[in-house]
Amino acid sequence: MTNFPTSGVSRRSLLKGAGYGAAALGAVPLLSACGGLKGSSSSSSDALRIGYVSPQTGPLASFASADNFVVSQVQAAVAKGMKIGGKKRRLEIVVKDTQSNSNRATEVTRQLINEGVDLIVGSSTPDTTNPVADQCEANGVPNVTTIAPWEAWFHGRKGKSGEGFKYTTLFFFGMQQFADCFMPMWDRAGVSSKDVAALWPNDTDANAFRNGLSPMMRKKGWTPVDGGAYEDGATDFTAQITKFKKSGAELFTCTPIPPDFQTFWKQAQQQGFHPKLATVAKVMLFPTEAEALGRLSKNIATDIWWSPFHPYASALDGTTAKQLADRYAAKTGKQWTQALGSIYSLFEVAIQAFKDADDPKDKDEVAKNLREMKIRCMSGDLDFTTGPEPGIALQHPVGGQWRPGKDFPWDVVIVDNTPNQAVPLGGDLEPTRP
Known part of the structure; x- marks a missing residue:
């Protein structure tokens, strides 16, 4: 040791x-x-x-x-x-x-x-x-x-x-730790499709996911549905949402900049893309983002490396x-x-x-x-x-979900500690879409 x-x-x-x-x-x-x-x-x-x-x-x-x-x-x-x-x-x-x-x-x-x-x-x-x-x-x-x-x-x-x-x-x-964090939650989500909708823009962060996480997903039997390498600052995600809906994906993951996720997630709800579980990276890491998204934040899952x-x-x-x-x-x-x-x-x-x-x-x-x-x-x-x-x-992040809070509008609840069992669980994994 x-x-x-x-x-x-x-x-x-x-x-x-x-x-x-x-x-x-x-x-x-x-x-x-x-x-x-x-x-x-x-x-x-x-x-x-x-x-x-x-x-x-x-x-x-x-x-x-x-x-x-x-x-x-x-x-x-x-x-x-x-x-x-x-x-x-x-x-x-x-x-x-x-x-x-x-x-x-x-x-x-x-x-x-x-x-x-x-x-x-x-x-x-x-x-x-x-x-x-x-x-x-x-x-x-x-x-x-x-x-x-x-x-x-x-x-x-x-x-x-x-x-x-x-x-x-x-x-x-890195990608292995993201996989270790997200995939146990995917396994528990009870989805019928192995497709995972992926919103990955054309930047250094997202390309690391595209080139690194994608092979890991396929190795474990998951199929990434890449929405395409769009440019940061996009305002219309209709093309990506249409592709995700057509695929029948019940899982969603992403690595956009925070303002782009806010735009995408609101448009996804308006256009009828409601994944059973969303596990997101780079976004929804901080309370201000959950507050900005409001009720649409409920049960979005993300990687929690410190709490x-x-x-x-x-x-x-x-x-x-x-x-x-x-x-x-x-x-x-x-x-x-x-x-x-x-x-x-x-x-x-x-x-x-x-x-x-x-x-x-x-x-x-x-x-x-x-x-x-x-x-x-x-x-x-x-x-x-x-x-x-x-x-x-x-570091080895664990899975957390945003839920309505007590002292603040939104709290993180640790729902999966597979990668780091020293971090105690705070609740059960729940679907992003009820």
């Missing part, structure tokens, strides 16, 4: 929020007028600087809704400073908004590199992770990203199998997943989001890579530490040495 050490940081460093404006050292970051996180970007020789890139505005903004809170929580967890490389260090975070645009992600990553950050972290779909990682790899800057299927991240960047990348790493999951129900805890100060979610609700008045755990862990991994280094300013040494990382943290046990490719740590 692999031994996963915790970081041992235990509230021993000072993290200074940073981005597009200035604020007092240690202050909780605030949203600036241009959508970034406010903080201080000043630096000194004993400071270690982490750049953080995410889509805080634009169509992918739901992925970054917890950014402010997470940065403030990491600040609190390491507020007493820590000893790294023979001296007491403080950390600064410089935050950049991609505006949900891959070209913008490239631009702001270059800015961070030119500003001399020591390590860059990034989150949320290949639109962010890939351009950020490409710039880091090209410029020799240590990097870890998350919330992107590993195939879309690795093959989308033309990674060499068995070799990986020198400076760039990822933790998340208050997961038995995980912080490597920084021992905060549990439930405590983190509860703090988020108390502080913001909003419901927990899966990104809470992932974004938090970006900083756990980054801090650990610094701590493991004799010289945390040596980018090659820090990058090596990332590739060799084993850590037990808010995202569970992450092992970057045993993934499908070097520098990739796999």
Whole structure:
């Protein structure tokens, strides 16, 4: 059994929020007028600087809704400073908004590199992770990203199998883990047809599903009915809906951008496509999406890689997943989001890579530490040495469904834990279409 050490940081460093404006050292970051996180970007020789890139505005903004809170929580967890490389260090975070645009992600990553950050972290779909990682790899800057299927991240960047990348790493999951999450629910759905309607656009994410999940489906006896590689931002899905209805598919899966799913799902209901079970990826991951869709959200199933129900805890100060979610609700008045755990862990991994280094300013040494990382943290046990490719740590999502909530309009109920039985079930699988 692999031994996963915790970081041992235990509230021993000072993290200074940073981005597009200035604020007092240690202050909780605030949203600036241009959508970034406010903080201080000043630096000194004993400071270690982490750049953080995410889509805080634009169509992918739901992925970054917890950014402010997470940065403030990491600040609190390491507020007493820590000893790294023979001296007491403080950390600064410089935050950049991609505006949900891959070209913008490239631009702001270059800015961070030119500003001399020591390590860059990034989150949320290949639109962010890939351009950020490409710039880091090209410029020799240590990097870890998350919330992107590993195939879309690795093959989308033309990674060499068995070799990986020198400076760039990822933790998340891939097509096998999606199959392990979705197919047990398909098996239990009681459908008469083996056809699965698939809404996959023409982008890096969806093409990974088209090329990776499709063969796995066929191997297990399922037949993907591909609606065609449409362009993101489509407004009329009549052609796809017609094809799905004609196929008689009772199961549905997809990987669109969130606004496109909202459009498709409403049109599907209007045009009479009512799959017995919908298991969706990239969308319906966060409460804001369920609220936007309203009553049509009921019993849509998706992959849940982090929740208050997961038995995980912080490597920084021992905060549990439930405590983190509860703090988020108390502080913001909003419901927990899966990104809470992932974004938090970006900083756990980054801090650990610094701590493991004799010289945390040596980018090659820090990058090596990332590739060799084993850590037990808010995202569970992450092992970057045993993934499908070097520098990739796999997570194992479970199946959850959206149902009317108590404290908030919609709650996630864990309905299938086949891939990760450490996560307790919260209810039975129910049909999306009654």
